[in-house]
Amino acid sequence: MPDVEKNTVDTAAIATMLQSKDAEMKRILNYCVRxxxxAESCFLYMAHKGDPQYMPSYKVINSLGILYKKKGNVDKSFFEGIKGLVWRNCVLCHRCYCPIGIDIPRMIDFTRSICRSQGVYPDHDGGESWL
Ligand code: SF4
Ligand code: SF4
Structure with a gap:
């Protein structure tokens, strides 16, 4: 049974999830030419006047990209730190266009799954709104 106690994560389980999409995700992450x-097709990026934290590629590279780079060896604070990127900063609307076919929302959705597997969920505290 995964060890998802309050302040711990199950790095083996995370690594297994990453491996399940290893080829696809690494290929996609490597193809992004930044x-x-x-960004111009993401309404959240445009609404936040070019804040890079709302740029589609930034959201993936700084969440799932780091998970792959570290082979899943992260701690609970890492997941707490990416919650805003993968939940608040993206609504999975699938409007972002990438000329080489990178599917940003698919990767963000996968990152959310990994978060949930470790007991990390979005905040619903009435904090910062999307717009
Ligand atoms: S459009 Fe595609 S290649 Fe360009 S930054 Fe976005 S995800 Fe990367
Ligand atoms: S799926 Fe996310 S990154 Fe893509 S346009 Fe919608 S809010 Fe922006």
């Missing part, structure tokens, strides 16, 4: 074209 061109920023997807």
């Amino acid at each position: 061109c920023g074209i997807c």
Whole structure:
């Protein structure tokens, strides 16, 4: 049974989840050329006047990208730290366009699944709104 006690994460379970999409996700992460074209089709990025934390590629590279880079060896604070990127900063609307076909919402959705597997969920405290 996964060890998802309050302040711990199950790194083996995280690594297993990452491996299940290893080829697909690594390929996608490696193909992104950081061109920023997807940003202009993200209404949240546009509404936040170019705040990079709302740029589609930034959200993935700084959440799932780090998980892959660290092979899942992260702690609970890492997941707490990416909650805003993968929940507050993206509504999975699938409007972001990437000329080379990178599916940003699919990767963000996968990252959310990993978070949930470790007992990390979005905040619903009436804090910062999307717009
Ligand atoms: S448009 Fe595609 S290649 Fe360009 S930054 Fe966005 S995800 Fe990366
Ligand atoms: S799926 Fe997320 S990143 Fe893509 S346009 Fe919608 S809010 Fe922006």
